[in-house]
Amino acid sequence: MKGRTMETSLADHAPTLIRSIERRLFLRQGLSLGALALLSGCDLTDDESVQKVLNGMSRWNDRTQAWLFNPNKLAPEFPESAITKPFPFNAFYSVDEVEYVDGASYKLELAGLIRDKKPWTLPELYSLPQTSQITRHICVEGWSAIGKWSGVRFSDFLARIGADTSAKYIGFKCADDYYSSVDMATALHPQTLLTFRYADEILPPKYGFPMKLRIPTKLGFKNPKHIMSMYVTNEYPGGYWEDQGYNWFSGS
Amino acid sequence: MESAQTQWVRIHPLVVRITHWINVLAILVMVTSGWRIYNASPLFPFRIPNELTLGGWLAGALQWHFAAMWLLVLNGLVYVVYGIFSGHFRGKLFPLTPRAVFRDVLEALRGKLAHEDLSVYNAAQRAAYLAIILCGVVLVFSGLAIWKPVQLQEITAIFGGYEGARVVHFLAMALLVLIVLVHVLMVILVPRTLPTMFTGRSRRAS
Numbered sequence: 149m150k151g152r153t154m155e156t157s158l159a160d161h162a163p164t165l166i167r168s169i170e171r172r173l174f175l176r177q178g179l180s181l182g183a184l185a186l187l188s189g190c191d192l193t194d195d196e197s198v199q200k201v202l203n204g205m206s207r208w209n210d211r212t213q214a215w216l217f218n219p220n221k222l223a224p225e226f227p228e229s230a231i232t233k234p235f236p237f238n239a240f241y242s243v244d245e246v247e248y249v250d251g252a253s254y255k256l257e258l259a260g261l262i263r264d265k266k267p268w269t270l271p272e273l274y275s276l277p278q279t280s281q282i283t284r285h286i287c288v289e290g291w292s293a294i295g296k297w298s299g300v301r302f303s304d305f306l307a308r309i310g311a312d313t314s315a316k317y318i319g320f321k322c323a324d325d326y327y328s329s330v331d332m333a334t335a336l337h338p339q340t341l342l343t344f345r346y347a348d349e350i351l352p353p354k355y356g357f358p359m360k361l362r363i364p365t366k367l368g369f370k371n372p373k374h375i376m377s378m379y380v381t382n383e384y385p386g387g388y389w390e391d392q393g394y395n396w397f398s399g400s
Numbered sequence: 401m402e403s404a405q406t407q408w409v410r411i412h413p414l415v416v417r418i419t420h421w422i423n424v425l426a427i428l429v430m431v432t433s434g435w436r437i438y439n440a441s442p443l444f445p446f447r448i449p450n451e452l453t454l455g456g457w458l459a460g461a462l463q464w465h466f467a468a469m470w471l472l473v474l475n476g477l478v479y480v481v482y483g484i485f486s487g488h489f490r491g492k493l494f495p496l497t498p499r500a501v502f503r504d505v506l507e508a509l510r511g512k513l514a515h516e517d518l519s520v521y522n523a524a525q526r527a528a529y530l531a532i533i534l535c536g537v538v539l540v541f542s543g544l545a546i547w548k549p550v551q552l553q554e555i556t557a558i559f560g561g562y563e564g565a566r567v568v569h570f571l572a573m574a575l576l577v578l579i580v581l582v583h584v585l586m587v588i589l590v591p592r593t594l595p596t597m598f599t600g601r602s603r604r605a606s
Contacts, residue, residue, distance in 0.1 A: 202460075205467035216551050223550045284562060286549065289458065290441035292562055365550045393459035395466065400550040 206395050213397040214331060223339055223364035223400065226282045231347070232293035235285075237354045238368060239324065240388065246353045247324040247374050254358050260319075260379035263310025270358055274344060276300045276308075281339055283364035285371070286400055288389075297362040299343030303336045311380045319385035320361065323374035328387035330363065330370060331397065339364050342375075367398040407604035411519035413488065417600055419479040426475060427580070429454060429468035430539075434573060436461030443570055469543065476536055483533075493526045501527040508586075515590050518602045528579050535576040542569040 237243045255267035280298040306313060313336060319329040334340060343362045344351060351357045356373025363371050369389050379385075390396045412420075436453035440461075455461025483489040500523035507513045508524050515522075521529065545556040545565035559565035587594050596602045 202463040202467055205470070206463055209466050216548065218551060221551055221553075224553060284549070286562060287441065288462070290437065290443075290566065389459070393463060395462065400548065 203393075206393075209395055210397040213399040214333070217331075217333055217365070217399055219333055219337055221365075223283050226284070226294050228282065228296070230294050231282060231296055235295045235346070235355070236291070236293055238287060239373075240326070241324070243354055247322075248353050249323050249358055249374055249376075251358055256359070256375065257377035258309055258379070259377060260381045261312035261315045262380050263312075265309075270344075273300065273342075273359070276305070278344075279341065280345075281341060281362070281364065283339065283362075285364075285368050287368040288394060288398065296347050297341060297343040297360070298345040298348065299341045299359070299362070301338065302340040302342050302361065303338065305342055306335065315380045316382045317380070317385055319379050319381060320372040320375050321377045322372050323376050326372060326374070326388050327385070328370060328372045328390065329385035329396075330361075330366065334363060334365055334399070337363070337365055365400050367400060369394065370398050408601045409519055409604045410601050411596055412600045413482075413486070414600060415478070415482045415486075416488065417597060419475050419482070420597060422471065422475045423479070426468050426472040427576070429464055430472055431573060431577060433461040433464035433468065437465060438570065443566055466547075472536075473540060476540070480533070492521055493530050496523060496526045496530065515593070518593060518596055528583060532576060532579055532583075535572050535579070538572040539569060539576065542566075542572060545569075 237246075239246070251270050254270050256273065257267050258265045277300065278298055279301055280296060282294060282296045284292050284294050286292045306318075311318075313332055316332060317329050318332065318335045319327065321327050341362045343360050344358065346352070346355045346360075351360060356375075359375050360373040361371055361375060370387075387394075387396065390398075432452065432454035435448035436450070436455045437458065439447050439450065439453065440458045453461065455464050504513060504522045504524040505527075508522075513522060513524070541555055542559055542565045544552050545559050546562065546569055549556040549562045549565070556562055556565055559568050592602070
């Protein structure tokens, strides 16, 4: 019942068309009532300069959060009994449009500032040392759910492939055309896992088969699913939601 | 109009007036953008009409909310530090007894509350202004608890965890909005209090 509500509420925000229209109307609508009183002297055609200030504040908040980020601070972990069932599905599309990736032919592509760019098959990834966590997934929409994910500690994997960990960013490209990126400090956090299992089962497509990067120190949309390739870079890679105005760092 | 004999009494210090109006702006942005954020995943079985919200969609509302939080907190700090160290709080908000609050609220409801001397707050006003300050403190801390449930998890734990902090954040907002509505209603009923919040002074009661 709860999961159902969440899907419905997500649908209200996700459809691309509505969203793009909404974006254009964003300030005109937003300012129309709540802020009219306080900006009544301003010309509403100043939309772009207001947006510039808001974007600037969002970049400032990126820096504040990077400064606040403690690489040794662990996200709280929970007992199995605390796991949310069913764990809600969430994406920018509905659950019946989930991407099916062929596991047999799958290879994780590596690019950018990485020494060994050899692609990885699923059996190779599954054979790496695995670890589990039960943590709270917090959505940018406000709701949260506790789940159990298992996989490779991402910092171990980065060391194994010879990633340049002095670089600023790691970017991800996903099978569903989603993309995102994280800062290196978060990528190296001990609870950041490249996961292949949910609740001890191979990740079902709706939870991101063949893999999801689980980052309990970031909001849910910073946890990419169906990852096809990753690259290490010093150039800001952005992201699907980030490029539309969601805060890039989005740390928890 | 002003004769040489007109006596003025200073009732609102400059710092209080400036921080009050900056706070009006900050609270207006925080509440209206917060309502839009609430609508993305309502905690309770109702939504806020989108026409009353700021931001246009979730990302826009979040941008407003996390920009205006700096204004709210920095301005609030100036006000609270000033209030404590200048003796403003001690002189204006205290003493405050439940009995006096009860009496003045009853009188206000009967329309009998006296407002001759605007420089002295009655007990109902003192309670309301103190409650607003406390709401602000709770809103800031529950907000930090929601924003940073990992990095500031000690604060989140005070509210019984992330979901508890969401509930507290909402309830503190609701109480604050309620008090502000009563506050604005009282200004409408006693309109000569409004100019004093700009000029800081009022004619001495004769």
